[in-house]
Amino acid sequence: MLLLRRMNKEGSPPHGIRFPSTHSSHAKLSCVLAPFVTILVLASNGCWLFLFFPHHLSPSIESPTDALREASPDLYAGACQLWRGEWVPDQGPSPYTKTCPYLGASENCLQNGRSDTGYLHWRWKPADCELSRFDAGRFLTLLRTKKLMLIGDSLARNQMQALVCTLAQVEDPIHAHDEFREQTWRFSSYDFTVTFIFSPFLVNYTVEASNDTIAGQTDLYKLHLDIPEWRWVRQLAAYDVAIISTGYWYHRRCLYYVSNSLIGGNSNSGLSSKIIKSHAALGITLRSALKYITTKFEGITMLRTVTVDHFENGEWFAGGSCNQTGPYLSGDGVVPPVPWMNQMINRIQTKEFDRARASMQDPMKLHLLNVTYSMHLRPDGHPGRYRIMTPDSPSNDCLHWCEPGPVDLWNQFVLHTLEHIL
Numbered sequence: 001m002l003l004l005r006r007m008n009k010e011g012s013p014p015h016g017i018r019f020p021s022t023h024s025s026h027a028k029l030s031c032v033l034a035p036f037v038t039i040l041v042l043a044s045n046g047c048w049l050f051l052f053f054p055h056h057l058s059p060s061i062e063s064p065t066d067a068l069r070e071a072s073p074d075l076y077a078g079a080c081q082l083w084r085g086e087w088v089p090d091q092g093p094s095p096y097t098k099t100c101p102y103l104g105a106s107e108n109c110l111q112n113g114r115s116d117t118g119y120l121h122w123r124w125k126p127a128d129c130e131l132s133r134f135d136a137g138r139f140l141t142l143l144r145t146k147k148l149m150l151i152g153d154s155l156a157r158n159q160m161q162a163l164v165c166t167l168a169q170v171e172d173p174i175h176a177h178d179e180f181r182e183q184t185w186r187f188s189s190y191d192f193t194v195t196f197i198f199s200p201f202l203v204n205y206t207v208e209a210s211n212d213t214i215a216g217q218t219d220l221y222k223l224h225l226d227i228p229e230w231r232w233v234r235q236l237a238a239y240d241v242a243i244i245s246t247g248y249w250y251h252r253r254c255l256y257y258v259s260n261s262l263i264g265g266n267s268n269s270g271l272s273s274k275i276i277k278s279h280a281a282l283g284i285t286l287r288s289a290l291k292y293i294t295t296k297f298e299g300i301t302m303l304r305t306v307t308v309d310h311f312e313n314g315e316w317f318a319g320g321s322c323n324q325t326g327p328y329l330s331g332d333g334v335v336p337p338v339p340w341m342n343q344m345i346n347r348i349q350t351k352e353f354d355r356a357r358a359s360m361q362d363p364m365k366l367h368l369l370n371v372t373y374s375m376h377l378r379p380d381g382h383p384g385r386y387r388i389m390t391p392d393s394p395s396n397d398c399l400h401w402c403e404p405g406p407v408d409l410w411n412q413f414v415l416h417t418l419e420h421i422l
């Protein structure tokens, strides 16, 4: 009841969350901010597209997770479905403060003037178990002499920054490599390395400036859906843990190639036929990436699922904002369902995860960081207007996550998972 009142007082009712319906020319910062726009305007049914693919890329319907769980309960011993649960009030300290020098400038909400701090005082309570607080010393000890790679877009960067700041409470890292597309941090007394690889599509791609502008974008991306990107592939063998993710970039202007042949493009690609839905292309990518990983990589892999953005009262480029100050709470009847597009992408990710896992000799080497639902519940966790402004940026960032903030949960999931297998 207390919580219900809190919502009503401080947050507007959780209605009005909708996907943008068209692009604008803000495409720069928007790298990732170009949300699920494209998909909504796609007319054709994506199913036919699989007819064009080699057999190993064709979709599967079955979802072996439950069967696997029944057949091999030991695989899941000690584990619970972390993603099911709710946010509960918590007065514990944040894992790090705004003074951490490794935070993303745009995600350092407190530094950028956010004064409602209620969003910091929640913890995730899984329905079936307790999730312990992130213990940086425990993490570093567990991963002593190991190397972890985060692969993905700026949301993966978001997670990396949160992780580095959390671990920096124990030891100041050395910033061993510092480029936009690749960053490496070393925690020398544990001989532990974290690397972030910016690989927004997970697969090889080139980008061209085209002469025409479609949906506000001139850059045209040519994606090789069957070729995991060289940036991470070339060094993966030296790592012990890989966390992969992808999503939002698939809604930019994209042409798709398989076996070096054009198979189609999304609705913004400029093609007049062979329109392939973005999430279908994303499914093919995941299958290629997971196939590569499950056959070539000896280490542990985690697939982080899609997140949810929370633009309200307008699209991200049209004055949309996110001013909520508390999570959606279960039990008070106001939790909206996960938006259908995120749910659909989550389903594709789960399906490809299941398929890959079923093909592995040691399924304990592949795990799902199913963050979609927990992040859906946190409309209050984004920088919103407390971000660093650039000329091209929308005035609100309702996609990335404040640091500290709900994004820290992802690293709790990582630690919890590793504790059960290392």
Ligand SMILES: *[C@@H]1O[C@H](CO)[C@@H](O)[C@H](O)[C@H]1NC(C)=O
Binding pocket: 204, 227, 229, 230
């Ligand atoms: C992927 O891209 C890199 C860099 O352009 C290139 O060197 C490599 O050959 C490509 N991989 C394949 C399999 O084509």
Ligand SMILES: *[C@@H]1O[C@H](CO)[C@@H](O)[C@H](O)[C@H]1NC(C)=O
Binding pocket: 210, 211
């Ligand atoms: C784009 O414009 C340039 C200069 O006008 C022209 O040379 C080029 O062929 C055009 N490219 C395409 C793909 O139309």
Ligand SMILES: *[C@@H]1O[C@H](CO)[C@@H](O)[C@H](O)[C@H]1NC(C)=O
Binding pocket: 012, 312, 313, 321, 322, 323
């Ligand atoms: C959020 O705050 C901004 C600035 O105060 C305001 O313009 C906007 O209407 C608010 N949005 C919502 C959804 O309340």
Ligand SMILES: *[C@@H]1O[C@H](CO)[C@@H](O)[C@H](O)[C@H]1NC(C)=O
Binding pocket: 065, 081, 083, 338, 346, 350, 368, 370, 372, 373
């Ligand atoms: C992941 O979470 C979604 C809810 O967002 C749920 O529908 C799905 O079943 C979960 N996947 C797995 C494998 O547990």
